[in-house]
Amino acid sequence: MASTVSDFGLSCGILPGGARNAITDVPGIRVGHCTLRNGDTNTGVTAILPHGGNLFRKKVTAASHVINGFGKTIGLTQVQELGTIETPVLLTNTLSVGTCATALIRDAIRQNPDIGRSAGTVNPLVGECNDGPLNDIQALAISEEHVLAALADAHEGEVEQGNVGAGTGMTCFGFKGGIGSASRRIALGGGHHLGVLVLSNFGRPGDLVLPDGRRPDPGQPAGVERGSVMIVLATDVPLEHRQLERVARRAGAGIARLGSFWGHGSGDIAIAFSTGNLVDHDESRDLVPLLALNEARIDILFRAAAEATHEAVLNSMLSAGAFTGRAGKHRASLADWLRDQQR
Template identity: 45%
Template sequence: MEHRRRLRDIGIKIGRFETGNLNSITDIEGVKVGHKTIIEDLHNGNSIRTGVTAILPHSDNLFKEKVIGSSYVINGFGKTTGTIQIEELGVIESPIMLTNTLSVPAVTEGTIRYLLDHNDDIGSVTGTVNVVVGECNDGFLNDIRGMHVRPKHAIEAIISASKGVVEGSVGAGTGMSCLGFKGGIGTSSRVITVDGTKYTLGVLVLSNYGKKEDILMPESNKRVYKSSEGVDLPDGSIMIIIGTDAPFNERQLQRISKRAAFGLSRTGSSAAHGSGDIVISFSTAHRIRHYPSKLRQTYSFFVEDGPIISDFFEMAVEAVEEAIWNSLCKATTIVGQKGNRRDEFPYHLFK
């Protein structure tokens, strides 16, 4: 089988900003990503094509040392957990977990169990924990009604997290479809130097939206399909995770998150009625202690009177678009539930 290539391996470069060394969200120091992929053909004829993906903003105790975070809803046909508290308190205190729609409860339980195992104080001498889980519907390729993702799979995804990110038909992306082809996990990054210091913005997506006729090719901005083939499916969804090591507060992060919609639209999406398009963002520049040692905490953030934040807006747009294309370029053909098939994206369309 042909080794699947990323967008830049095909010779296409998106935007004006340079990428990090890995062109990945893990170009941000301390960020790791893990997957648990579940593929099995059952005796009753059903097919399991699903999994879990975990994004760790840092490798220390996230409950004890939270990161500043935000979320933004492009279109709210989704079933995430934890975003209400992110918006209220502006912090993220758990791994950011991705899975299929009906497995959100199981992944939430598994992540809670992982955090309880590492924090004896949760729910006893201190409050409970806010777990963040996002989802997309993989029911076209996966026996989603079987609810085959269990809490242990979430724990396995967290434990497996590393700096190297596998893309495509893996983890939560195993059963996902995008723009009429096989979708899944994709990542990209951008770097910028401000006053002699290099900062990184990274994106990871779980792509599961659109039809072939929606596709807008990179560079040419042309549509290559006039109509789709096959069954009519729900509108689909996308989860977009944006991380940075730049010093932004939760309000600034939400402003950056809003620009993810532009990167999404560049691929052809119009955020259809039934599409759950959710952005979760974080900054690793500061850590918020669960048990502060002082009554006052002082942090510094970039000012918004100048080009810096506009540059980060543009970096987010570029990285989101490229991460989506990487999810398509790296995904392999999958045959799943009821013989349904999603083919890998054909590289010749880029010519």
């Protein structure tokens, strides 16, 4: 079970969390990991599936927001134009985006033999952070099989956090980073959730500020930030693309509350999707009924996005044990630092 901010008496905001305090509080969402730890190889793949069916046939409404664009994500152009996601969302290390995209394509063709024939092509969506310090990233260790393993591992329920999947070799504010998740209940239209999953790999040592004002010291030189953070936001509130883009933008507020200023060398990218309005690839009607949120009620989603992003990053660090990676490089655990403080 992942350690979370509440285990350490911290809180990020005022909205109540979901039952699992994870992106999987949004019904249907599945998360899977493939973790590689072998000598200097410390990396992996994390897959987020918006639902359990054929994602190409039943696309989810989506949007993205680039907080800082020093990043190599593939797939954003089409997400912004068409407002949909049609594959799993993969997270991995920076130099493995190409391999992951190819694996997603092959998997989509397997499920939809008309792709590239009668049905157009498919838009793979893969985000990344640079785990170079702790992982031999030049080895390009991720293969298409690792992607299939992460997809096969995807499940509802508990989300494994910390040093798993794409988070295996990540660093955050000089501490060990990785995969983190959090959620908020949304008191709208009968009850909904907004959930966030992050791959945390950003922040200069010394810049982290806890919700109570403390500034943990990771025992690392401050140096130049060269990290990144991928933020995936999911909700079952029906939102149109423009509304999702507004929600995605608020992830940046969550990151800023941690003490980050969205550093130059960091690829800080948010992707948001809603399972509330599926888009049928084979839609036969000219005009399609859908639901959209009354815009005057959107603040609760903005607040939830900022709070859950803030908390998901902290959860990623609190779930990640101390780690020694490539060339003996060590990263302390924020959980250890907090436990030391409590003594």
